[in-house]
Amino acid sequence: MNQGLQFDDTGRLRHLLTIEGLSRQTILEILDTAESFISVGQREIKKIPLLRGKTVVNLFFEFSTRTRTTFEIAAKRLSADVINLSVGTSSTAKGETLLDTIRNLEAMHTDLFVVRHGESGAAHMIARHVPPHVRIINAGDGRHAHPTQGLLDMFTIRRHKGDFGKLKVAIVGDILHSRVARSQIHALKALGVDELRVVAPKTLLPTAVEKLGVIPCSRMEDGLDGVDVVMMLRLQRERMQGAHIPSEHEYFNLFGLTPVKLALAAKDAIVLHPGPMNRGLEIDSAVADGPQSVILPQVTYGIAVRMAVMALIMGGSPGRREETHPVAASRARAVVTTRKRK
C-alpha cells in the first residue's frame, strides 16, 4: 500500500515514511549499512564525504531534542549541510499552511527534508507534493510512525540478541498514542519474530490492535512471561487528564518495569526505551541503569541508523547494490568491523 509513495518506479527507496510495506530484505539492508557506519563515530575524524554538497533541512513542527540532534549529527557525519528549523513557533503560527512552508524551503534547493509533525500522515502528505528529486524522512508524525526509531530498535535487538525468528518480544506502555510502537510492530512483523505482545491497560490499547498481528495483554504477568526483549514506551504525564489512567502511582504499580516484573522475562532479556524516560513512572531506575538495559547504546546506534537511511535514500538502492554504488564504495573504505550475518 505504501509502495507507491515510498519507492520510485524501479523499486528503490525514495522516502522513508513508515516501516509498513518495507520488506525484510530492505530492513536488513538498512541495518547492514548502519553496521558499516558505526565505525565512523569511533574514528578520529568522524566524517565521510557521502553527502557533500547536499542540503538537509531538519523541519520540526514538534519539539524534540534527541531525535533532531541525532539526525543533525548523522547528516554532518555524511558531510551534508544541515539546517535546523523549528517551525512550530514561526511561520505556521502566522497562518502559513504546511505545504507553503515546504514549498518555500524547496525553493531554497533542499535535497532532503527530515520532518517531524504532530499530525498523523503529515510526512505522507508532504511526500506526495514535493518534486521527484526531493527526499523525505519521517522523523515522527502524530501517532502514526517513527520509522528511524523502529529501525534503530531493530538494530539494537539484532546486535544483542541476533536471530529475530527465535525471539519473543513485548512492547509495554501507551500503545494507543505511540508512533514508536506502530513502527516497532511493523518492523518486528516484517523481520518475523516468533511472538509479539503489546502490554497496556485497555484504555491505552488501540481498537483492533490484533489486526496488526500482535497479541494484546493487559497484565504484565501475561505480557512479560518468558520474553527475550522488553520494549518500554514513554508515558505522557498528561494521560491522567484524558481518564486513561487514574494516577502515576497506580500506573507504576501495575505497568512500571521493576526488577521484580523484569524477572518474569527470560534471564538474559534486554530492555529498550526510546527516551526520554520517566523514571518511577514507566520504568524503575534499577532497571533503566541495570545490566539488562540497552537504552544508552540505542542512542549511539541511532546515529548510525539515521546515517544509513540518509545515505540509502539519497543515492542508494536497497536490494540491488553494485560495486560502484556510493554506499558500497564508501563502505569499502569505511568498514572496519562488519559483523558477519547469514
Next chain:
Amino acid sequence: MSLVIQGGHLIDPANRVNGEKNLYIDDNGFVVGVGKSPPGFKARITVKAQGKIVCPGLVDLRARLREPGLEYKATIESEVHAAVAAGITTLCCPPDTLPVIDTPAMAQMLQSRAWRFGLAFIHPLGALTQRLEGKLLADMEALDEAGCVGFTNALSPVTDTLVMRRALEYAATLDLTVFLHAEDPWLRNGGCVHEGEIGTRLGLPGIPEAAETVGVARDLALIEQTGCRAHFCGLSSARAAAMVAAAQKKGLPVSADTTAHHLHLTEHDIGDFNTLCHVRPPLRGRHDREGLRKALANGIISAICSDHQPHEPDAKLAPFARSEPGISALETLLPLTLRLVDEKLLTLEEAIARLTHQPAQIIGVETGHLGLGATADICIFDPEARWTLIEDRLVSRGHNTPFLGQTFHGQVTHTLVGGKLVYESPPA
C-alpha cells in the same frame, strides 16, 4: 411550453408505474397525461427518450451549497447547475451556513436566490436552536412559514439533554420533523476516522461506533417520550441501523437516510491518508457497510442522500485530521445508486424510490412523483451509457471526490424543472 417525453421507460414508484409510457406536460409545467395524450394536446417540444429511463427528478435530503458564508468553496449558482446536471431537482440545505438559518429572512433569502436561477428547488432546513448553540430554541413556527421543511442542529450537538427534550416537544407541538445527526460529542472526542483497524494502523484518532449508537439511543428515548417525528441523518453503523429498525417496529415515527458513499466505501478506502475519504460521520468497517445496505434494501433506511460538501483544493491538502471532511457528491448520487442495482441489492424501481418519492415524503414536499397534476420535475437518464468521472466534467465547484477515475453506468441526458428543460447532456 407544452412538451412530450416520447418513447421512454417511465418509472414512477409512487404511482406504481414501470413501463414504456409517454409523458405529457402542459404550458404551466404540470403533468397532464401519462401514457396517453390529453384531448387537444399539442406538444411544442418533443424530447425523444427511446432506450432511456424517465423518472421523477431526484430529491437530495442534504447538500451544502456553501452560500452564504463560504462562497470561496461554492455558490448556490454553481451548485444548482451541478444538481440539474446530475438529475437532482430538489435540494435540502442544512442550516449551518454563515449566518445560520435561524431566521425567516435567511430561509427566504436562500430560496429566492435559488429561484432566480430557475434550476433546482432549494428547501432550507431550519435551525433547531438559535445559532445552533444548543441552548435556546429557534423560532420554528416562523421558520416553517418561511419554507423550512425540517429542523436540525446539523453537526453541532445539542449536548444538553433537557434542551433536546424541549426542542422535540416543541417541534411535536407544531407537527414538525426534526432531523437528527445522532452523535455523542464526548465519545467523538475530536476523532476523524472510524475507531477500528485503519485508525489504529494510521494512528488517527478514532470515532467509536458507540458515539453513534449512544446518540441514537438517547434521541430514541426522547422521541418515544415526546412523540416527535424524527429523521436520522447519515447513519454510518450497522448497529445504529438496527436500533432504528427496532424503533420503527415499535411504531415510533422515525425515518433514516444514509449517504451514497457510506453504501460503497469503508475505512479501508482511506488507504494511506486519502483525505478525500475524510467524511463525517466516518466511513466504518465492511460489516457496517453491509448492515447499511441491508437496512436500505429492507426499507428501514428509506432515502439515499449525497451529503454534498464541495471544498476548495486547499481544504484537502493537509494532514488527514486537519483536512476538512466532506465529499463533492451531487454528481455521483445517481450513478452510485444505480451501482446498487447492478450489484442486485435493489431493483431499479426501489433505487429510484429511495432517491425521489421516499425522501420527498420525509420532507413532506409535493414532489418526487409524476402522477397527473404533479409538477414536472423530471430526470431522464440513459441506463446503458458508460462514462468515467474526470475532474473536467464535474460541474460542481468542488472537485473533492474519491470517485475520480471510476467508471459508472447510467448517465443523465435531460433534466426538467417545472416542465422546463433545464439541462441536456452535451452530445457525446
